[in-house]
Amino acid sequence: MSTTVETVIGPAQTMVLNMGPQHPSTHGVLRVILELNGEMVVKAEPIIGYLHTGIEKSCEAKTYSQAITLTDRIDYLAPLSNNLGYCLAVEKILGLEVPKRAQYIRVLLTELTRCASHLVWVGTHAIDLGAMTVFLYSFREREEILKIFEYLSGQRMMTSFFRIGGLALEPPPGWLDKVQRVVDSLPGHIDEYEDLLTKNKIWLGRTQGVGIISAADAIAMGCSGPMLRGSGVAYDVRKAFPYSSYDEFDFNVQTQTAGDCYARYQVRVAEIRESIKIVKQAMQKIPSEGPFRAEVPGIIPPSREEMKTSIEGLIYHFKIFTEGFAPPPGEVYQAIESPRGELGVFVASDGTAKPYRVKFRAPSFVNLQSLPKLAEGRLIADVVACIGTTDIVLGEVDR
Amino acid sequence: MEPQDVDKHPIVHKLREWNAPAVAEVMEFRGEITVVVPREHLLRVAEYLATEPSLRFSFLSDITPVDRFPVEPRFEINYHLVSLDRRERLRLKVKLTGSDPVVHSVTGVWPTANWHERENYDLFGIRFEGHPDLRRILMPDDWEGHPLRKDYPTEGYR
Numbered sequence: 001m002s003t004t005v006e007t008v009i010g011p012a013q014t015m016v017l018n019m020g021p022q023h024p025s026t027h028g029v030l031r032v033i034l035e036l037n038g039e040m041v042v043k044a045e046p047i048i049g050y051l052h053t054g055i056e057k058s059c060e061a062k063t064y065s066q067a068i069t070l071t072d073r074i075d076y077l078a079p080l081s082n083n084l085g086y087c088l089a090v091e092k093i094l095g096l097e098v099p100k101r102a103q104y105i106r107v108l109l110t111e112l113t114r115c116a117s118h119l120v121w122v123g124t125h126a127i128d129l130g131a132m133t134v135f136l137y138s139f140r141e142r143e144e145i146l147k148i149f150e151y152l153s154g155q156r157m158m159t160s161f162f163r164i165g166g167l168a169l170e171p172p173p174g175w176l177d178k179v180q181r182v183v184d185s186l187p188g189h190i191d192e193y194e195d196l197l198t199k200n201k202i203w204l205g206r207t208q209g210v211g212i213i214s215a216a217d218a219i220a221m222g223c224s225g226p227m228l229r230g231s232g233v234a235y236d237v238r239k240a241f242p243y244s245s246y247d248e249f250d251f252n253v254q255t256q257t258a259g260d261c262y263a264r265y266q267v268r269v270a271e272i273r274e275s276i277k278i279v280k281q282a283m284q285k286i287p288s289e290g291p292f293r294a295e296v297p298g299i300i301p302p303s304r305e306e307m308k309t310s311i312e313g314l315i316y317h318f319k320i321f322t323e324g325f326a327p328p329p330g331e332v333y334q335a336i337e338s339p340r341g342e343l344g345v346f347v348a349s350d351g352t353a354k355p356y357r358v359k360f361r362a363p364s365f366v367n368l369q370s371l372p373k374l375a376e377g378r379l380i381a382d383v384v385a386c387i388g389t390t391d392i393v394l395g396e397v398d399r
Numbered sequence: 400m401e402p403q404d405v406d407k408h409p410i411v412h413k414l415r416e417w418n419a420p421a422v423a424e425v426m427e428f429r430g431e432i433t434v435v436v437p438r439e440h441l442l443r444v445a446e447y448l449a450t451e452p453s454l455r456f457s458f459l460s461d462i463t464p465v466d467r468f469p470v471e472p473r474f475e476i477n478y479h480l481v482s483l484d485r486r487e488r489l490r491l492k493v494k495l496t497g498s499d500p501v502v503h504s505v506t507g508v509w510p511t512a513n514w515h516e517r518e519n520y521d522l523f524g525i526r527f528e529g530h531p532d533l534r535r536i537l538m539p540d541d542w543e544g545h546p547l548r549k550d551y552p553t554e555g556y557r
Contacts, residue, residue, distance in 0.1 A: 049536060235458075332429050333488070369513065
């Protein structure tokens, strides 16, 4: 009689393994309690909260403008998407119209953010599965995008570049040339990554048929973004509920029907290409002249010029930066398509200068919830692939 | 939209036709429709909205409470629903008193509600009846108090 694990400890014996909270493939501090039968995952339970910093509570103690800096730090791989969601929500509660020029620049920058975020994803996910090289390339290209953000706002990552009513600053001259250089070179680089991965036998073996979630399950679990589109549901907030003039752009919602890790990989790579398409259109649309933020006395800060030359400008400047502005009482929910899915911002105003309640519907938080569905019944090595393609950012999960 | 127009909104009309007492109040702000539902009707309204073929609110985006302390009823829970194929959003609102912050869980209708409800239990102390696993999710298990309540200080000692 051969000696196997089953003959020694019996078939019903399982082992509990702690994965994380300090584990490189969790991309932060995620702890997963795994119940294993041999190498098979019987039960997976994500434990979160290690990065909880109470951002929603902090927002309640800040003025509407001050809270923007906190939104950068929720999803630190896509800060501009968070800025946009929050600013749109406050603009909605104010009933404010943002100039078209600012709307197009916002679209351009959030699409570049999507590219940067997906580049980080493709690199780190490949490292998780043992393909080291792609990471080195994708971070090189991401850096080029971050340099654009730095050129515009002075910051690589926590830009806080979108403000209520428009943008923080007039974009410096020549910035579109830098964008042009990135959109010219990026498609070729994506071909390079695809050369390394798309038909790579090991890659296919590690991702195809792994972590399958059906369309019905994905909807029931509230998945959004590439998680949902990888299962064949063409739900994209940019198309379904257009914001910031997205209805004027021509792009396709990328879907795959397999619902496995490979499908989500394909969706994300295709989304980078679609984003480049949108960026190109935005470059055509952005007028070279025009206001970069709305002009609403008492709510939007006046220009430096006006602040220094007119008494009203000085008073408004002082009032906005000391006591803020008070939107009418009410509640709004504004959703945007962040790189990870539907980012919803719920803002409740009680008519004072500070938001009464801000809630960020974080796509990572909701997507992570379906991890047990993806991982259970699979091998322990597949858990890494499943966490990877969920594309979680723990800062956003825990807030 | 004028108040009478809100009442004519097709979803509101349908809900009233189905079960008039399930709609306590209808509000409209910045183009968003909010239907206030009495606590005891929530579960049936949720089931109706999710399964009724002409509505199909199959996607629950978010559940988020607002604490109106010291006003009573203190808690307002907002359920943000999406109908994926009809491209429509709807907000349900349930009001709860501070002395009895209990509402029926909607995990049976939308499984995604599981973590949302755990978060709201954790941060607001609202209990969801019938939830399969109501524990803290973001704060440590031995934490005292519910940080997002308005009577919980933002900084300093409790």
